[in-house]
Amino acid sequence: MPNRLAREASPYLLQHQDNPVDWYSWGPEALALARAQDKPILLSIGYSSCHWCHVMAHECFEDPEVAAVMNRLFINIKVDREERPDLDQIYQTAHQLLTGRGGGWPLTLFLTPEQVPFFAGTYFPKQPRYGLPGFIQLMEHVAQAWREQRSEIEGQNAALMDWLAGSVPRAGGTAPLTAGPIAEAVTALKMNFDPVWGGYGKAPKFPRPSELEFLLRRGDAEAQSQVVFSLRKMAEGGLLDQLGGGFYRYSTDERWGIPHFEKMLYDNGPLLTLYAEAWRRTGEPLFARAVEATVAWLAREMTAPEGGFYSALDADSEHEEGKFYVWTPAEVEGLLSAEEYAVAAPHWGLTAAPNFEDHAWHLLVDRPLSAVADALGIALAEAEVRLNRAKAKLFAAREQRVRPGRDDKILTSWNALAIKGLAYAARVMQRPDWLSLAQAAADGLRAQAWREGRLFASSKDGVARHKAYLDDHAFLLEALLELLQAEYRPQDLAWARELADRLLGDFEDPAGGFYFTGHDHERLIVRTKPAYDNATPSGNGVAAYALNRLGHLLGEPRYLAAAERTLRLFYPALAEQPAPHASLLLALHEVLTPPRLVILRGPQPELTAWHAAAQAAAGPDDLLLCLGPELADLPAALAKPCRDRASAYVCTGVNCLAEIVQMHDMQAILSA
Numbered sequence: 001m002p003n004r005l006a007r008e009a010s011p012y013l014l015q016h017q018d019n020p021v022d023w024y025s026w027g028p029e030a031l032a033l034a035r036a037q038d039k040p041i042l043l044s045i046g047y048s049s050c051h052w053c054h055v056m057a058h059e060c061f062e063d064p065e066v067a068a069v070m071n072r073l074f075i076n077i078k079v080d081r082e083e084r085p086d087l088d089q090i091y092q093t094a095h096q097l098l099t100g101r102g103g104g105w106p107l108t109l110f111l112t113p114e115q116v117p118f119f120a121g122t123y124f125p126k127q128p129r130y131g132l133p134g135f136i137q138l139m140e141h142v143a144q145a146w147r148e149q150r151s152e153i154e155g156q157n158a159a160l161m162d163w164l165a166g167s168v169p170r171a172g173g174t175a176p177l178t179a180g181p182i183a184e185a186v187t188a189l190k191m192n193f194d195p196v197w198g199g200y201g202k203a204p205k206f207p208r209p210s211e212l213e214f215l216l217r218r219g220d221a222e223a224q225s226q227v228v229f230s231l232r233k234m235a236e237g238g239l240l241d242q243l244g245g246g247f248y249r250y251s252t253d254e255r256w257g258i259p260h261f262e263k264m265l266y267d268n269g270p271l272l273t274l275y276a277e278a279w280r281r282t283g284e285p286l287f288a289r290a291v292e293a294t295v296a297w298l299a300r301e302m303t304a305p306e307g308g309f310y311s312a313l314d315a316d317s318e319h320e321e322g323k324f325y326v327w328t329p330a331e332v333e334g335l336l337s338a339e340e341y342a343v344a345a346p347h348w349g350l351t352a353a354p355n356f357e358d359h360a361w362h363l364l365v366d367r368p369l370s371a372v373a374d375a376l377g378i379a380l381a382e383a384e385v386r387l388n389r390a391k392a393k394l395f396a397a398r399e400q401r402v403r404p405g406r407d408d409k410i411l412t413s414w415n416a417l418a419i420k421g422l423a424y425a426a427r428v429m430q431r432p433d434w435l436s437l438a439q440a441a442a443d444g445l446r447a448q449a450w451r452e453g454r455l456f457a458s459s460k461d462g463v464a465r466h467k468a469y470l471d472d473h474a475f476l477l478e479a480l481l482e483l484l485q486a487e488y489r490p491q492d493l494a495w496a497r498e499l500a501d502r503l504l505g506d507f508e509d510p511a512g513g514f515y516f517t518g519h520d521h522e523r524l525i526v527r528t529k530p531a532y533d534n535a536t537p538s539g540n541g542v543a544a545y546a547l548n549r550l551g552h553l554l555g556e557p558r559y560l561a562a563a564e565r566t567l568r569l570f571y572p573a574l575a576e577q578p579a580p581h582a583s584l585l586l587a588l589h590e591v592l593t594p595p596r597l598v599i600l601r602g603p604q605p606e607l608t609a610w611h612a613a614a615q616a617a618a619g620p621d622d623l624l625l626c627l628g629p630e631l632a633d634l635p636a637a638l639a640k641p642c643r644d645r646a647s648a649y650v651c652t653g654v655n656c657l658a659e660i661v662q663m664h665d666m667q668a669i670l671s672a
Contacts, residue, residue, distance in 0.1 A: 009460045010080040011407045012048035016057065020067035023078045026087060034075040034113035040146050041111040042074035042139070045081045045088055048407040049262045049312040051321050052123045053106045058319075059126045060135050066126055069136050073143040074110070081105060082311060082411055083458050083466055086517050089528055093167070095120040097160060110142050115525050116157040119145070164526040171511050172568040175575070179592055182585050185578035186219045190226060197255050198230035204260075206250040207234065209270035210533040214582035216277060217620060218589055224281075231278050235290040236365035238355075241325065242348065243363065243395045245293030246301075247271050249315075257355060258362055261315035261322045261404075265302065265414040266536050268294055272421030276428045277620060291425050295434055298418065303437070304410060306462065307444020309418050311411050314404035324404050326360040327394070335393050343383050344390040347372050409460040412449045412468055415441055416475035417536065420482045427486040427615055435486050442483060445476070446495060453498065470516045470530075470539035473503050478546040481553070485624050488631065500550055503543055504562055512569030514543050531570050532580045540566055541583025548590050552597060552653070553623060555637035567591050590621075594653040598670065599638060600626045602646030610646045613663055617670035 006017040008025055016023055024030035034041050044061075046053035060066045070076050081088035088107070095103040098120045110119040119142050124135040133141075145153065189211055192200045199205045212230065215223040234240060237256030240247050247267050248259035272294055279287035302309045317324040329350045333341050345351050349366030356362045373383035422438035425431065448459040449468070456464035457472050480496040483489070506518040509529070516528045516539060531540055544566040551559030567574075567588050574581050574588065598618060600610050611626040618624050627634065629642045640649045641659075648660040650669060660666045 005078060009409065009458075009463060009465060010048075010083050011405075011409060012046060012053075012080040012082070013078055015048060016061060016078055019057070019061045020064050020071075021061050021076050021078075022067075022071045023076050026077050026079050026084060030075055030077050031113070031115065034111075037075070038113060039073070039075050040118075040142070041113065041115070042070060042076045043079065043091065043107075043109045043111055043117075044077070045079045045084075045091060045107040045109075046105045047080060047082050047312070048405065049264070049314040050105045051260065051262070051315040052104075054314075054316055054319075056106050056108075056123050056125075060124065063126060066135055069139050073139055081107070082407070082409070082414075085469060085471070086521070086524065086528075089516065089530065090164075090524060090526055091117060091120075093164070093528075094160065095122075097163060110146075112153070112157060116161060118153045118156060161525065168526065168529050169513065169531075169569055169573070170509075172565075172570065173572040173575075175571065177564075177567055177571055177588065177592060179589065181571075181574040181578035181581075182218055182589055185582070185585055186215065186223050188579040189215060190219070190223050193226045193230075194254060198226075198233035199254075199256065200230075203254045204250050204252050205254060205256060206535070207239070207247065207267055207271060208533075209267070209274055210537045210582040211579075212274055213270065213277075214586055216274065217586065227274075228278055228282060231274060231290075232284070232286060235275070235286055238362050238364040240290060240293070241297070242365070243391055243398060244301075245295075245297035246313075247294065257364055261325060263297075263313040264535075265309055265311055265411070265418055268298065269414070269417030269419070269421040270537075272418070273424045276421075276425035280428045288429065291429065295422065295425065295431075295437070298422070299437060301406070303441075304408070304444065306448065307440045307442075308410040308415050308448065308459075309441055311407040311409055311414060313406050317402050317404045322356060322360075322362065324398070324401050326356050326362050328360060331397075332390075332394065335397050336390050340386045340390040340393070342376060343369070343372055343386040344394075346375070347387060409458050410445070410448065412445060412455060412457050412459075413471040413475045413536070415445055416472070416479040419445075419479040420475070423479065423482040423486045424620075430612065430615070435483075438483060438486070439489070442479065442492065446491075450495075453502075455499070455502065467518055467521060469518075470503075470507050470514050470543065471536065473499050473507065474514075474539045474543035474546060475537075477503070477550065478542050481546060481549055481623075488625055488627055490631070490633075493635070496550060497554070500547055500559055503547065504558065507543075508562060508565075509569075512565035514540050514566065529569075531573055531584060533582050537583040538581065540570065541581065541585075541587050544584065544587035545590060548587060549595055549623060552594055553625075553637065554635050563587065564591055596622045597651045598622055598624045599640050599649040599651075600624075600646065601629075601640050601642040601649070603629055603644065606646040610648065610663055610666070613667055614648065614670060617667045622670065 002017045003023050005013045005023050079087055091107060091109050092103040094117045104122050106123055108121045108124060109117045111117050124132055124138055126135055128134045212227050216227045234256050238259050239251050239256045246263045249262040249264050250260050252258050272291060275287045275290045315321045332350060346367050347369055348363040350361055352366055354361055369383050370380050373380045419438045419441050422434050426434035449456045449464050451464055455468035455472055457466040457468045477496055477499045480492045483492050507514040513529045516530055531538055544563040547559040548563035570584055574584060598614060607628055614624055648666040650657045
């Protein structure tokens with residue numbers, strides 16, 4: 001018989017509806033029961049595409065013996081970290097404090113009935129393995145400690161709560177804001193660069209798009225070169241699906257060779273922005289192909305009929321990680337012509353030793369196509385034709401395999417990251433079809449996740465759930481600003497203003513900065529103000545950046561002041577340890593150096609040509625709006641004269657140049 005999770009909408013929670021565990025979702029019922037029975041809470045946090053979550057589920061939660069111990073000793077709560085990032089943030093931090101190690105998923109914690117954790121871990125097997133205790137043995141020891149060592153637990157809890165409370169900044173420093181932390185962060189990040197394989201740090205290697213965007217925009221020539229090199233290595237390696245497009249979550253090795261095969265929406269949106277910008281700067285076809293393949297994957301596999309993008313694809317299919325994606329040379333050779341195989345095999349490394357488990361190969365660029373063409377004595381164009389035919393055949397064959405599972409909930413914050421990336425790629429690469437995809441996603445969010453002036457964090461099957469968090473509002477505000485630059489729609493600007501007002505009214509601390517949860521959110525053991533970038537950007541960094549931009553766009557001092565208050569609150573942390581704060585540092589630069597606002601006015605089709613020229617000349621720091629003669633009731637700051645021929649207006653802060661009436665003059669000014 002299904003358990004209580006059968007009533008949930010989360011695909012992850014529904015994966016556990018048939019467990020023999022007496023699961024509860026997080027909520028008043030479970031928390032009240034723990035208090036009434038004076039039982040500890042066993043809290044398990046994961047997500048639907050998590051490989052080790054599946055492993056622990058099969059070994060423990062589906063096992064009647066394990067479930068019987070769980071049901072006897074604890075109140076068991078299962079949480080989807082994607083629906084409840086507020087809980088995940090708090091308890092990941094608690095795990096690090098209790099264990100001295102970084103966390104991950106599945107996250108396994110034992111809480112007091114007052115929700116304070118006193119023991120934490122991640123994956124546990126049923127039987128002792130990998131140096132880990134067996135889960136049954138662990139639970140018995142935890143329950144014994146709860147019965148017999150209550151005073152020690154209470155003392156530990158008091159110290160933990162003091163630390164958590166002290167981690168939330170309440171007031172900023174008095175030092176003036178300077179660009180010093182920006183330069184220091186660039187220096188620190190460059191020192192961690194891998195000059196052989198690209199990226200930063202050792203294996204496992206994550207894309208870390210916030211840091212890459214920061215270095216590309218604010219770094220010196222050396223830092224920008226590092227980013228371009230890293231993007232090249234990621235696109236040629238196993239991090240990018242060479243057949244179907246889309247980037248996997250991270251690489252298990254330093255070479256970007258073998259990934260963890262989940263595909264997450266939150267990675268692919270920011271990577272679209274980065275690869276489009278890399279193409280704009282270099283013109284390299286590799287970067288254009290990475291963008292095109294990733295957009296094709298989004299449109300083909302991740303787009304919901306009602307608008308918006310699904311959350312993720314599993315790493316596993318048929319209970320094996322990567323099975324959907326890997327090949328043997330015999331499989332490939334059987335599908336291709338001899339001429340196609342002669343190109344594809346050396347290019348993708350099928351002539352080298354197997355690089356994956358069970359003598360399988362994960363496709364990556366082992367030899368440049370130009371080198372393969374030279375070795376075969378054929379033109380590069382002919383090699384490209386053969387490789388494209390091989391891709392099409394292998395992709396068609398792969399589509400007949402058992403597919404990985406898909407998490408089909410629509411998360412507002414992750415959709416916003418994808419909308420921003422799509423809109424930027426669309427305007428940089430002149431792809432109106434991509435812009436239509438981004439606009440449809442934004443319209444879908446507005447229809448599904450925006451209810452009576454309130455934003456929700458998740459939706460599925462037309463039902464919105466969970467009050468939205470800081471990230472939802474901040475990321476969506478930034479995405480709307482990007483959409484406005486690709487094509488001005490009055491409804492996008494109106495929604496941006498509503499979101500900005502919600503940020504100020506529902507999330508801002510008068511002392512500065514934004515809480516992750518709204519003022520009317522349920523009370524948790526701590527109310528966080530996140531500053532660091534993680535897999536996604538810092539909500540405070542994006543909020544400050546987007547509010548500052550919107551403030552300059554509209555001439556609205558409330559938004560500008562809120563952005564500056566945020567930077568002042570976090571400035572001591574930026575000065576002390578700048579490198580982990582890339583998003584806040586991007587905001588700091590824009591507060592110190594207001595973005596250049598470029599407004600184009602005039603009739604069509606002349607205005608379209610000016611827009612294309614301005615897009616080519618402007619950079620990511622510029623705010624570019626193209627406003628046709630049909631637009632009425634524009635905000636005062638945007639209501640520039642519209643004449644019978646195209647012209648441009650360029651302003652920085654309150655200083656504006658004279659009206660520009662020649663396209664070549666505009667191009668020269670924007671390119672300077």
